[in-house]
Amino acid sequence: MPENKDNNVEANSADSETQGEKLIETPLSEPAVDPKAAASAEKAATVDAKAVASAEKAAKPAKAEKAAKPSKAEKFEKAAKAAKVEKSEKPTKAEKAQKAATPRGRATRKAARRWPAIVAGVATAAVAVAVVGAGSLFPGVDATAVTTPSPHVLPVGESMANCQGPTQLLAGSAAGADPEFSPSSSGTKTSVNAVVLSSAAGDIPGSQIQGLDGKFSPLAVLAKPSATSASAQASASAPVLSGEPKARAEVLIGKTVAGPSVLRLDPLGPESSQGSGSVIVEATDGDLAGLAAATCQQPSNEVWLTGASTMVGRTAILALANSSLSPATVSLELFGSDGPVQSAGSKGLVVAPGTVRSVVLSGLAPDSDALSVHVKSVGGPVSAVIQQSVLRGLTPGGIDYLAPVQAPASSLAIAGVQVRSVAESAKITAQNDYADADTALMVTVPGIKDAVLEVKAFGKDGQVALPNGGVLSAAAGKVSTLSLAGLPEGSYSLAITADTAVTAAVRLSSFTKPGAAVDFAYAPSSPRLGETHLMTLQNDVDTSLVFAAFEGSATINLVPVSASGVLGQGKDVEVRAGTSVAVNAKKLLGSESVAVIASVSGAPAFGSQVLVKDGGAGIAVLPLAQSSAGTQAINISTRY
Structure with missing residues (x-):
């Protein structure tokens, strides 16, 4: 074989030899070679003898039971000879099939991962032929084939809502993580x-x-599990809220x-x-006289609370x-009117x-007039509620x-803000230690x-x-307060926009006359109303439903x-754009x-439920609980 003096070939051969590159086996097919390919292969066969020797040295020895595999030079010579064969000498289809069935029907070659560019080009052509051959061996296979979507109903677990217990009066010092409480x-x-609520089938x-x-x-027990509810069909739909006979409810008041x-609620099938x-x-x-109410919460791993106070006479x-x-490990992030609160x-x-x-x-953030708490849990989800009470001297403050x-x-949006007359509010807040008996918006900026x-x-x-003009600047990491005392008496809803993320709640008060007991409530910001919301009405408490629409x-x-x-006949409440409507339920x-x-x-x-105690100062605001959603369908396309 003539010696090739090309420096590039020698450099690549030396590089392959010094690095001891790993060799791989690549199956080859034997398609007929046209004259141009034969000429190219013959030209490639003139590789430098040094490169051939280097490739043979780097090649791994074949197993003893197998025949020695040809070197690169031999392969190229074989390809060149095959190109000179006349077309009449091409093997028949039967001969090809017989040759493919024998162990020698599939040739293999050892090739270094790094070759001169001309050798890599030949390998690429071989791989392309192999891919085409695979397509002919497996007709009908499409790499982008999409399976037909079929509905699958995933199992649904039970629903839970945690309900707050009775109010608790601290016994002794408020310090410490494990407080003691006096009898109610x-x-x-x-x-x-x-x-x-039942299913559409009742x-x-x-x-x-x-x-x-x-x-x-x-x-x-509201309802015992039944065989019917346990085996509800996957096609069951959400109840139609029109008072039709089959839909019904179970109530505990x-x-x-x-x-x-x-x-706890068991699932209805899917x-x-x-x-x-x-x-x-x-x-x-008692010291905790007043009206307090809370919606039973679905547990979560993250909760935000706004509006607490730990000043003298205030207990949170x-x-x-x-x-x-599962156990839950909880961490608290505190924000006060002076900034973030660090507590071990x-x-x-x-x-x-x-x-x-x-x-x-107060054991974590003492003497704070405005406190927000960010609750985060790991493990089991939790619900979080702050019991806030006020005692002004010997007079209960709500x-x-x-x-x-x-x-x-x-x-953000806050519905159910009840405001007393400006004159009456001024008389109450003018008293000693009654400055926090006004109506105020409390905003927390948790960011930087x-x-x-x-x-x-x-x-x-x-x-x-x-x-x-309703414009408020709130400092980062703090709780800021905006007085709403200038609003005329009535029921309102607030729309809040900010240039960064914030949380908000409104503190409002209820009273009869100066010197008498005062009660207060907090109206929290809440998300827009969804498809279905359920509320209970207690007989000895007057209930108003407040709804607001800002955009339409x-x-x-x-x-x-x-x-x-x-279920009775439904009635519609129309809420015009940019208004807030209150109706007595x-x-x-x-x-x-x-x-x-x-x-x-x-x-x-947006909406809320406002509770007022007849003949007293009691007041409470409840957000409308979001009912659990029914079956939801999604299509999943699988490709291979």
């Missing part, structure tokens, strides 16, 4: 209410209320409890059950409830399964449960950037002007539910109504 006042009544899911006492002690609890609950605490005497107790079967006792709080852990916030607010966002907010107030007749008109359909679970739906099913159509709408 004899004039305190704590009631749990619940409503569970099947009520198994549902009960259990105590969060570490044992999940049964407290009440005024169940007296002595501690926190959980509402659907999550729809239900909600609430806790109402009424106290006519955080209740962490774990209704799962805010990390690693363990909440055992089926229990509630109480944390006195009590409430601070419900979770919407997670930080640049657009200051926020500029625009707040708009909407009443029944449209937008109402706010002091300073919305229609709220309200279906009453009787004590026997019968009992007057609109009938005095026999004990629960309401609300659904929304039209523009985005």
